Amino acid sequence: MVDNVASDRVVIGKISGVYGVKGWVKIHSFTEPMENFLGYKSVSTKLNGRLTTIEFDKSHKHGKGLVGHIVGCDDREMARNYTRCELSVAADQLPELRDDEFYWRDLEGLQVYSQFEEGEEVLLGAVHHLIETGANDVLVVHHCEHAIDDRERLIPYLPEQVVLDIDLEQGRITVNWDPEF
Structure with a gap:
């Protein structure tokens, strides 16, 4: 990542596909445990070369993964625009670790x-x-x-x-x- 804004961000997941017909997406979480992703309602992604904030108004565990609904995204085709997008948060939003733990x-x-x-x-x-x-x-x-x-x-x-x-x-x-x- 070239710019400072992007380098201060940590990728915590990726949208892996669409789910249903009402704008829901499948989320592949990189957090441990994966459910920790659900604590972030607002994340950023790169769309058309620009860092864009997206918000999930609903998200939950589904089967072996996670699904979420993006605010303002109410159909399958609109949700498809987000597939393969990496989802990041500011590094200072990550939880504090114990002394013997490391990211x-x-x-x-x-x-x-x-x-x-x-x-x-x-x-x-x-x-x-x-x-x-x-x-x-x-x-x-x-x-x-x-x-x-x-x-x-x-x-x-x-x-x-x-x-x-x-x-x-x-x-x-x-x-x-x-x-x-």
Whole structure:
């Protein structure tokens, strides 16, 4: 995202399709748990290249997902214009986390150091993104300047077992991970 307004926003969901004939849409939530999305009545999306605010006057869980009605959108064809739109909120609208919790966006870009051997520390790379596997989240670590090699690494996000320390101020994560993996 290029402009400051967009970079201060966090994508919390996406409209995945239309639902019914009266302007309802299917919402794929990126929040955890997914129902947390329902706490946001006003979100933003890009329509025709412009950041636009949309409001949901009704929304609820439906089956394995969520559905919502956009204010002023009262037919299926109008709702179809919103399909595939990402839904975002201002970063300061996100709930406060405990000291031992982190948003994925806060971990992206942090340098990852391995303390596999006692007393020896090596730079493995930087967190490019994270993926959810069901069992646990995974740090996808890509090469960065001064890294020991140019390999991509998939490191399980297992606090205390693999992830030993996260220091946002220093921009680093310390892991117990064999650099050969």
